[in-house]
Amino acid sequence: MLHVNALMWFSDFWLLLFFKPKSLMESELANKIVTYPLDIDPHTGNSQFQIKKVDRKESDIPPEFLIPHRKDYFFFALVIDAKEGGRHWIDMKPYDILPKTLYFTHPSQVQLKEESCAIISYALSVSKEFLSLDPQNGAKELPIIQNAHKAHQLHLAAEDFQFIENILSSIFKEYHQTKDWQHSMLQSYVNILLVYCSRLYTQQFKSIDAQPESLILENFLELIEKHYKTQHEVSQYADLLHISAGYLGEMIKQQSGKSAIKHIQDRIILEAKRLIYFSENSMKEIAFNLGFEDASYFNRFFKRHTGFTPLAYKTHIRKMYH
Numbered sequence: 001m002l003h004v005n006a007l008m009w010f011s012d013f014w015l016l017l018f019f020k021p022k023s024l025m026e027s028e029l030a031n032k033i034v035t036y037p038l039d040i041d042p043h044t045g046n047s048q049f050q051i052k053k054v055d056r057k058e059s060d061i062p063p064e065f066l067i068p069h070r071k072d073y074f075f076f077a078l079v080i081d082a083k084e085g086g087r088h089w090i091d092m093k094p095y096d097i098l099p100k101t102l103y104f105t106h107p108s109q110v111q112l113k114e115e116s117c118a119i120i121s122y123a124l125s126v127s128k129e130f131l132s133l134d135p136q137n138g139a140k141e142l143p144i145i146q147n148a149h150k151a152h153q154l155h156l157a158a159e160d161f162q163f164i165e166n167i168l169s170s171i172f173k174e175y176h177q178t179k180d181w182q183h184s185m186l187q188s189y190v191n192i193l194l195v196y197c198s199r200l201y202t203q204q205f206k207s208i209d210a211q212p213e214s215l216i217l218e219n220f221l222e223l224i225e226k227h228y229k230t231q232h233e234v235s236q237y238a239d240l241l242h243i244s245a246g247y248l249g250e251m252i253k254q255q256s257g258k259s260a261i262k263h264i265q266d267r268i269i270l271e272a273k274r275l276i277y278f279s280e281n282s283m284k285e286i287a288f289n290l291g292f293e294d295a296s297y298f299n300r301f302f303k304r305h306t307g308f309t310p311l312a313y314k315t316h317i318r319k320m321y322h
Helices: 004-008 012-018 022-028 128-132 158-175 182-205 212-227 234-241 245-256 260-278 283-289 295-306 310-320
Strands: 034-036 049-056 069-071 074-082 087-090 093-096 101-105 111-113 119-126 153-155
Touching (some): 119 158, 212 234, 212 245, 212 260, 234 260, 260 283, 260 310, 283 295, 295 310
Parallel strands (some): 034 069
Antiparallel strands (some): 049 119, 074 119, 101 153
């Protein structure tokens, strides 16, 4: 059962209570989803990177995490121990909160905690700006950051858990002391963490090797993220990649097991579901937001891919989580 706060997320009271910068309030009111930036740490003054050691009882979880929200940064949580029954929702998919597991989310994803539950963990928050300061500029290209498989958890063997816990412990100690070249030390530790987790990611999700042809999938998915609201055809993405539509379709099917058009349509449907569930916009407004000039065509498109009309889906999904 979702926490009662999740069912009240669309109320302006919650928006005004939990919003921080006014500019964010104005930009998110349309969709009624709060986007949280990485706050300035009052102890260190850092606004690009934070690490916390969490030992939290059930009642201690901030209530803003019990309603749908986005984080404008990369988030990693190594769960050391957790009370059975806790769940974390990411883009409407539930993940059980389990000990000896690493969870990770990316900017823009809609998420919420289902219930307050006791948990012991390390929580690491990393801004896009922090990653961009990597002198080699390699962190942003790692599988755990690219996340082509849209995964959100790594199940850890004992030795992997111990290694990651040790790295996070070192990061925590370095973060909370003032020494020369601290930023370089933190960046080095984070790079080790991301490389190690990327190895586990590729093992767990059987990612393809980074050969030139395999970059087509990565680049295609990046372009979808940028253009899915305005570009709905495979040929449009082929033009952006300077290859033929036939070759693009063949490579995407070979590398992902899913057709190129299905990737595009799935991304549109995911955003449509987000907006239908998390906003009070009309179906016509949602259709226009997603690049459909004809709302009736959007209705048919949505029903073809989900089995529901948009209005029926809205009723169904809200009953399910009530």
